[in-house]
Amino acid sequence: MRRVVVTGLGLVTPLGGDVETTWANILAAKSGAGKISRFDASDQKCHIACEVKPADHEYGFDPNKRVDHKVQRQVDPFIVYGIDAAGQAIEDAGLTDMDEATRLRAGVSIGSGIGGLPGIESESLVLAEKGPGRVSPHFVHGRLINLISGQVSIKYGLMGPNHAVVTACSTGAHSIGDAARMIRDDDADIMLAGGAEATICPIGIAGFAQARALSTNFNDQPEKASRPYDKDRDGFVMGEGAGVVVLEEYEHAKARGAKIYCEVVGYGLSGDAYHVTAPHPEGSGAFRSMQMALKKSGLQPSDIDYINAHGTSTPLGDELELGAVRKLFGNAIANVSMSSTKSAIGHLLGGAGAVESIFCILAIRDQIVPPTLNLDNPSEGTAGVDLVPHKAKNREVRAVLNNSFGFGGTNASLVMKAV
Amino acid sequence: MSETADRVKKIVVEHLGVDAEKVTEEASFIDDLGADSLDIVELVMAFEEEFGVEIPDDAAEKITTVKDAISYIDSNKG
Numbered sequence: 462m463r464r465v466v467v468t469g470l471g472l473v474t475p476l477g478g479d480v481e482t483t484w485a486n487i488l489a490a491k492s493g494a495g496k497i498s499r500f501d502a503s504d505q506k507c508h509i510a511c512e513v514k515p516a517d518h519e520y521g522f523d524p525n526k527r528v529d530h531k532v533q534r535q536v537d538p539f540i541v542y543g544i545d546a547a548g549q550a551i552e553d554a555g556l557t558d559m560d561e562a563t564r565l566r567a568g569v570s571i572g573s574g575i576g577g578l579p580g581i582e583s584e585s586l587v588l589a590e591k592g593p594g595r596v597s598p599h600f601v602h603g604r605l606i607n608l609i610s611g612q613v614s615i616k617y618g619l620m621g622p623n624h625a626v627v628t629a630c631s632t633g634a635h636s637i638g639d640a641a642r643m644i645r646d647d648d649a650d651i652m653l654a655g656g657a658e659a660t661i662c663p664i665g666i667a668g669f670a671q672a673r674a675l676s677t678n679f680n681d682q683p684e685k686a687s688r689p690y691d692k693d694r695d696g697f698v699m700g701e702g703a704g705v706v707v708l709e710e711y712e713h714a715k716a717r718g719a720k721i722y723c724e725v726v727g728y729g730l731s732g733d734a735y736h737v738t739a740p741h742p743e744g745s746g747a748f749r750s751m752q753m754a755l756k757k758s759g760l761q762p763s764d765i766d767y768i769n770a771h772g773t774s775t776p777l778g779d780e781l782e783l784g785a786v787r788k789l790f791g792n793a794i795a796n797v798s799m800s801s802t803k804s805a806i807g808h809l810l811g812g813a814g815a816v817e818s819i820f821c822i823l824a825i826r827d828q829i830v831p832p833t834l835n836l837d838n839p840s841e842g843t844a845g846v847d848l849v850p851h852k853a854k855n856r857e858v859r860a861v862l863n864n865s866f867g868f869g870g871t872n873a874s875l876v877m878k879a880v
Numbered sequence: 881m882s883e884t885a886d887r888v889k890k891i892v893v894e895h896l897g898v899d900a901e902k903v904t905e906e907a908s909f910i911d912d913l914g915a916d917s918l919d920i921v922e923l924v925m926a927f928e929e930e931f932g933v934e935i936p937d938d939a940a941e942k943i944t945t946v947k948d949a950i951s952y953i954d955s956n957k958g
Contacts, residue, residue: 530897531919595929598921 465641466880467722468714469554469707470819471546471655475511475700475806478522479549484823486520486805487831488853492684493806494698500663507675509683510661511700511807513542532612535599537577542703542812543609543657544616547571550653551617554707554719559618559651567651568621569610570640571705572632574811574867577604579662609657609703621649629867630771632656633704633814634875638728640708650713655815657703669699672738676774687808688835689772689801690779690843697773700807704815706822711880722822723877726860727758733870740778740866744785747771750872751789751862758876762793764860765876767830769817771864772801773808780842782864787846798856800849804834814865818875821861825879829855884931884957885950891926892946895919905947923949931957 470480475493477483486493493511502508516523524533527548528541547569551557559567584600602608607625614623622643626636633656640654669675676696679686687698714721731753733746740747755762768786772779779801787794802820809816824830836850847854860878889903898913909915909923924940927933927949933956935943943949 531895531914534895534897595925598918598925 463645463647464711465644465708465725466711466714467706467725467822467877468709468719469550469556470722470822471549471553471705472702472816472819473513473522473542473546474702474816475513477520480553480819482520484820487802487820488829490832490834490852491805492834493700494683494686496683497661497666499661502666505663505666506670506677507666508680509676509686509698510666511698512661513702536603536608536612537580538659538701539573539577539657539703540603540609540612542659542701543571543705544612546655546657546703546705547609547613547653550705550707554709556651556707563651564618565620566649567619568623568643568649569613569619570622570624570626570636570643570652570654571609571613572626572636572656572811573606573609573658574627574629574632575658575660576606578660578665580604582662582664613653619653622652628871628873629869630808630810630813631865631867631871631873632811633816634818634863634865634873635730635814637706637708637725637815637818638730638873638875641725641728644708644710650710652708653705654708655703655705656811656813658810658812659701660810661699661701666699674738674775675699685835687774687804689770689774689804689833690783690839690848691836692838692840694774694776694779696775697803698807700809702806702809702816703812704819706815706819721880723825724880725875725877726760727754727876729753729755729757729874731872733872735870737870738868740781741870742781744781746870746872747782747864747866748785748788750874751785751864754862754874754876755789758878760860760876760878762790763796765797765862766856766858766860767821767824768797768799768862768864769821770799770801771866773803774801778866780840782866783842783846794846798830798847798849798854800831800833802831814863814873817865818863818877821863821877824858824861825877828858829853830858882950882954884954887930888927888946888950888953891930892923895923895926903946905950906945908945910944927953933957
């Protein structure tokens with residue numbers, strides 16, 4: 462069977478415009494949260510978010526590095542983040558000069574949960590105030606979810622599968638899992654896979670706040686708001702950004718002497734079949750998703766050293782996920798470390814599964830696991846589990862599990878291991 | 881250079897992300913400045929906003945160079 466390995470990484474996050482800056486800040490237990498600066502949020506229930514910082518910030522993002530000025534003007538920020546993260550991954554993989562034969566077998570699967578919400582919001586106002594003749598001719602293709610894949614394919618001449626997943630907050634994980642299958646099934650030798658999101662805009666914050674999903678008790682202490690597994694958690698903090706990996710068929714990567722980070726060995730998917738926003742009360746969808754990924758990997762729970770949890774800091778979800786992990790891992794839970802990096806960068810929605818998969822990959826590379834910030838008073842249900850409170854921890858990391866769950870009751874899990 | 885020409889060139893530079901010196905009056909939006917048909921639709925909208933003129937679709941189709949845009953605006957603005 463064709464094996465799939467990771468040979469390149471790219472990140473745009475609230476803690477950095479690239480992989481190494483983000484990772485250093487994650488390990489240093491920094492928070493990317495702050496008061497919303499993009500618009501006046503004073504009339505909203507939630508005043509805080511984890512925004513990607515401007516280029517002049519200590520760990521800001523410079524869109525001019527990899528995205529044409531004209532494209533930046535025409536498309537929503539999630540596409541800009543996605544193109545840049547894809548470019549980083551291609552550079553990291555040493556694939557900037559692919560010949561035509563290689564590009565015919567290279568594809569893209571970069572999705573988003575929501576797509577261009579800020580642009581939909583602002584052009585709707587143009588329509589209402591100035592009429593249809595003032596709506597941008599780039600309105601549609603500047604907001605569509607599959608236009609990261611489209612733009613990346615055009616920019617780098619990638620002629621293989623051109624795909625985009627839309628599964629809310631599990632998009633990033635599904636994108637990587639689906640793309641790995643495309644390589645395994647011989648549709649491609651190389652796939653750029655990941656997810657992006659940028660919905661920190663008035664209607665995005667209002668919509669999630671009205672759904673009672675966002676933290677609203679920490680408007681004056683933004684860095685304390687995202688606190689997965691803590692007793693005082695009261696909802697997620699919205700993040701934004703993108704994560705993209707280069708997936709490559711193992712022999713292909715070996716033949717060109719590529720740096721190999723790890724192998725994607727398991728992918729699980731399931732549906733809760735329960736409720737549009739609430740998780741299944743017994744965590745059954747989460748359990749089956751993890752179980753399938755583990756089974757496919759051929760590994761035992763005791764082989765998994767680190768779990769990057771979905772752990773969004775919502776009252777219901779965190780403990781249900783932990784319950785499902787407990788059920789699957791049995792006694793092996795005593796030796797696993799499980800943390801939620803959403804405590805540092807917020808919830809990147811459709812980008813989360815990809816960004817967090819990259820943290821898992823870096824945990825394998827550096828043999829260190831990132832912390833769960835703000836875990837001051839762990840919930841009762843967390844006893845006996847190492848949730849890596851406050852500080853990163855050096856430890857053996859042979860294999861990792863990443864979970865992502867989304868509205869609509871959609872679940873995805875990935876298992877990756879050192880080669 | 882006329883005031884209209886200055887303002888037209890500024891819009892072209894901003895929308896197409898090209899160097900100002902490339903935006904000569906003879907420059908063709910598509911052949912010289914890398915625009916596609918939708919970019920021209922957007923440019924025409926920007927000219928309408930900037931100069932308060934209406935540029936109907938049949939007139940817009942005939943605007944292919946910077947000079948075409950300047951001439952149309954100079955003959956039609958209020």
